[in-house]
Amino acid sequence: MMAYDAMNDVDDDALMVLYANGDQEAARALTYRHAPRVLALSRRLLRDIAEAEDVSQEAMLRLWKIAPNWRQGEAKVSTWLYRVASNLCMDRLRKKRGTNLDDIPEPADDKPSVEATMLSKDRATALEQAMEQLPIRQKLAVTLRHIDELSNPQIATIMDISVEAVESLTARGKRTLASLLLGQKEKLGLE
Amino acid sequence: MMEKKPDISPDLDLAAFFDAAKANDTSPNAAFMENVMALAVGETEARAKPRITPVETTPAFTKLIRSLGGWKSVTALTACTCLGIVAGYVAPDSLGYLDLGGTQTIAETFDDDGYSVASDIETLFQEG
Numbered sequence: 001m002m003a004y005d006a007m008n009d010v011d012d013d014a015l016m017v018l019y020a021n022g023d024q025e026a027a028r029a030l031t032y033r034h035a036p037r038v039l040a041l042s043r044r045l046l047r048d049i050a051e052a053e054d055v056s057q058e059a060m061l062r063l064w065k066i067a068p069n070w071r072q073g074e075a076k077v078s079t080w081l082y083r084v085a086s087n088l089c090m091d092r093l094r095k096k097r098g099t100n101l102d103d104i105p106e107p108a109d110d111k112p113s114v115e116a117t118m119l120s121k122d123r124a125t126a127l128e129q130a131m132e133q134l135p136i137r138q139k140l141a142v143t144l145r146h147i148d149e150l151s152n153p154q155i156a157t158i159m160d161i162s163v164e165a166v167e168s169l170t171a172r173g174k175r176t177l178a179s180l181l182l183g184q185k186e187k188l189g190l191e
Numbered sequence: 192m193m194e195k196k197p198d199i200s201p202d203l204d205l206a207a208f209f210d211a212a213k214a215n216d217t218s219p220n221a222a223f224m225e226n227v228m229a230l231a232v233g234e235t236e237a238r239a240k241p242r243i244t245p246v247e248t249t250p251a252f253t254k255l256i257r258s259l260g261g262w263k264s265v266t267a268l269t270a271c272t273c274l275g276i277v278a279g280y281v282a283p284d285s286l287g288y289l290d291l292g293g294t295q296t297i298a299e300t301f302d303d304d305g306y307s308v309a310s311d312i313e314t315l316f317q318e319g
Contacts, residue, residue: 027231
C-alpha cells in the first residue's frame with residue numbers, strides 16, 4: 001500500500017484502480033482531491049451546509065461504488081463527480097422551488113452577521129443572494145464557469161448539454177446577476 | 192433604429208464578486224472528510240465479503256427418516272420391531288401342548304388330528 005503523500009502525483013484513474021483493489025490510501029487521496037470541491041459546489045447551489053454535506057457524501061459514495069467498474073480514460077473523475085453532485089443538488093432545488101417555497105429556511109447569510117462586515121465577505125454574500133434569483137440551470141452554469149473555473153466543454157459534459165447552450169446559460173445568468181448587483185456597487189466598494 | 196442594450200460588461204463587474212466567493216470558500220470540516228473516507232472503507236469491506244447463498248443441508252438421519260415414510264411410519268415400524276423382539280424372548284409356554292414329538296410339523300399336526308388340538312384348547316379353558 002502506498003503512503004498518502006506518495007499518491008500526490010498519481011492520476012485519478014490510477015487511484016480509482018488502487019482503491020478498487022482495496023487501497024484506502026488511494027481513497028484518502030481521492031477524498032482530499034475532490035471532496036472539498038464537490039462540497040463547495042453543493043454548498044453554493046443549496047446554501048445549506050448540512051444538505052451540501054449530505055449531497056457530497058452521496059456523490060462520493062457513488063464514486064466508491066463505481067470504482068471496480070471505472071472505465072479509465074472515458075471520463076474524468078472530477079467531471080463525473082461534479083455531474084453527480086449537480087444532479088443531486090438540482091433534484092433538491094427543484095423539489096424546494098417546485099413545492100414548498102415557504103418551507104425553505106431563510107439562508108443564514110441574509111441576516112447581517114459580524115463576519116459579513118468584511119468587504120470580501122459582503123461581496124460573496126451579495127453574489128450568493130443574487131444567484132438565488134437565477135434559474136437553477138443558469139446558477140449551476142455560472143457557478144461551474146466562474147467560481148469552479150471549469151471550461152465550457154467540461155460544463156457541457158456535466159450538464160449534458162451543448163457548449164453553445166452553456167455559453168447561453170452563463171451569458172444570461174451573468175446579465176441577470178449584473179443587473180441585480182449593479183445597485184450595490186457603491187456599497188460594496190466597487191465604484 | 193434598433194434600441195441599444197445598456198452597456199453592462201458583466202465579466203468586468205462580476206469578477207470582484209466571483210473572486211470574493213472563491214476567497215470565502217470554507218474548508219470542509221474534518222468530520223465530513225472522515226465520513227467520506229469511512230464510506231470508502233465501508234464500501235471496500237462490503238465488496239470483500241463473499242456473497243454466500245445459503246445452501247439447504249439436510250442431515251443424513253433426517254433423510255433416512257424421510258426415506259422410511261416419515262416419523263409415523265418409523266414409530267410404527269419401531270413398535271412392531273420391539274413387539275417382535277419381546278415375543279422372541281418370552282417363552283411361549285402356552286404352546287407347550289404342541290408337543291410334536293420330534294419330527295412332525297405344526298401343519299402336519301393340524302392335518303392329521305385337528306380335533307385333538309381343539310379338545311386340548313377346551314381342556315385349557317376348563318382348567319382356567
